[in-house]
Amino acid sequence: MSEPSQYIAESAVFGDTNLVDWTIAPAMRTVAAHSKNTDDARSLLEMLGLIAPRTASAAEPVVACKRRCVSCNRPGRxxxxxxxxxxxxxxxxxxxxxxxxxxxxxxxEKEARDVVA
Structure with a gap:
């Protein structure tokens, strides 16, 4: 019996999400076998078009607060x-x-007091 990677090479087109199940399952197993961690596996599966890509997250989470520092305007608690x-x-x-x-x-303020005194 031939290896799953051979099925992928013979029948899969890069980024084709309309593949039949017998080509997708070996592709996912091959990715799982060759990935170093979960993020690596996710990025490989996204590149192959086998899973939907994640939405880009914002760099900083939005903080819903009503207070802010009156001097530097950073969100406060x-x-x-x-x-x-x-x-x-x-x-x-x-x-x-x-x-x-x-x-x-x-x-x-302390410096100003010391100058006066």
Whole structure:
């Protein structure tokens, strides 16, 4: 009996999704045998046209929050809320600002007081 890869080479046209079942199953097995991980297998199956390609995901998840740092305008959360619950946000710690902006403002105020004194 010949190998599944021979069936693919003889009868499959690249990207043809109208193949009969007896050519698709060996192709999927061949891809599974030669792939290094699941992402590799998925990309090979997508290239062969045997599965539907994934939609492109956004680079950053959209964070639905109502608070923002008043200084840098990054999405914010209350300092007692978990980062796991609000991914991509910064904790608002004082005066409506994130820790980095708030610390910078406090340092500037301290310098201004030291100059006067």
């Amino acid at each position: 209350h300092s007692s809320e978990s980062l796991k619950k609000w991914p991509g946000t910064v904790a608002i710690v004082g005066r409506g600002m994130c820790r980095a902006c708030y610390t910078a403002v406090l340092d500037a």
